[in-house]
Amino acid sequence: MTINELIKKYPSRQVLSNTYDLPAHFSEELHQHPWHQILFPISGLLQSEIAGKNVIVPHNGLIFIPANTLHKSVSVTRTQFLAVFLNPKGAVDYGHSFKSCLVSAFLKELIVLLIDQGLDNQAEQMTTNMLSVLRDQITIAERYEIPLLIPKDRRLLAIFKELNQQPDLPLTLAEWAVKVGASQRTLSRLCAKEFNQSFSMWRQNIRLVLSLQCLESKQSIQDIALELGYQSDSAYIHAFKGLFNQTPSQYRKRYLLG
Template sequence: MPASFIDDYHAHPWHQVIFPLTGLLQSNIGNKCAIVPHNAMLYIPANTIHKSVAVTDTQFLAMYLNPNKMVEYGAEPKSCVVTPFIRELLLLLFEKQMVQPSESNIAHLLMVLRDQIAVASSYDIPLLTPSDPRLMAIFTQLKQQPDLSFALKEWARIVGASERTLTRLCVKEFDQSFSLWRQSLRLVLSLQLLSTNRSIQDIALELGYGSDSAYIFAFKKLFNQTPSKYRSESLSYGLKMHHLLR
């Protein structure tokens, strides 16, 4: 999916597991939203109406699970952390579907996947993409120039709204302040930059942070790991998946 591509509301007759290779995906499921980066996956139950939006250029794999066969999965959608074990399990299932293993073999692996999804930590990254056109104008500009340091007063003048209106809209759409929403956006955008060879310091400066330590602190608070650890794990994962797809 290219950046800003929208796969509008639809449903699948089978359960779906989505896990990305590159980029960032936002899924809207009912009144819930989930951002799915490299170290997360999203489980969507069968016949659940959902919409997907590519925040950046995104490549992902989708696994479909028959709800009427082998294993009974949960009825609620879930965005969760992909542990190294879950990652290897997903890779194994994806590889095995190409060689047509026995049903009993697949059934046991799918039971393990079901149990792992059930016990995995939920991954609640704040919603990024707004619906209000004034916030969307800010969102589009910050995606292109995340280091912009305009104060709320300046943004209000640019988009033709009062500071009070923008503050109210951020609380309504994201349940957080404008500054926290902007920081979340910068941090999520940095996931894409971490797939390059650029230094942590360069990435921090491009995002508008005064130092790499400030960026590392904010990143760890949101993602529960350092940028360096995320980079090493996601790159290793990406290399495995690209090798598997060849």
């Protein structure tokens, strides 16, 4: 049964939920739901398009999608995510603004608890109270802005898929150009058009965003740097700080959830 069918079956419920497991590079069709949706990756990375806006959603972030908003997601890597659906006619007013934000440890536990009891609304007032807290936590959560990774052009997409599987590939722009059948100038122009940045910066952002998953493991910063193709951990730390305004160790301590 699809979630929209569940919504029709339980129109008076305040909250419904589902879990999805997507293989790498899976792309949804544009769709919408009559209820608000919270999309929260447990693992992996999503690039989502919501009402014409594109965002990257890692495993410690979420997006709030207002009811009846067209959206679709592409899994950058194999991704498992939780989806919480919130009745816009329920007791809690969630507003109608899209938001991409960080997930605190408390917010994560609240979402998990709602999913655990999602279809069993015997304690209606308790559920309302929890949903009010959920709304407030999303309202105060820090917004999350990560550069986009997945290109539309087929030649850049071929490069992206290879770097996604093997981020330490040392190929130069000239070598990539030969490999995908395009000139260096064309690849540079396409990166500027799609991402408003150079080819080398786009490639670096791919490595850095992929490293967010590595940081959840017990790998050392040095091992992660080498796995990504950096010559040293200091080079990786410098690049990471340039994108995320903090070191990988600070990111681990502040954002990663148990």
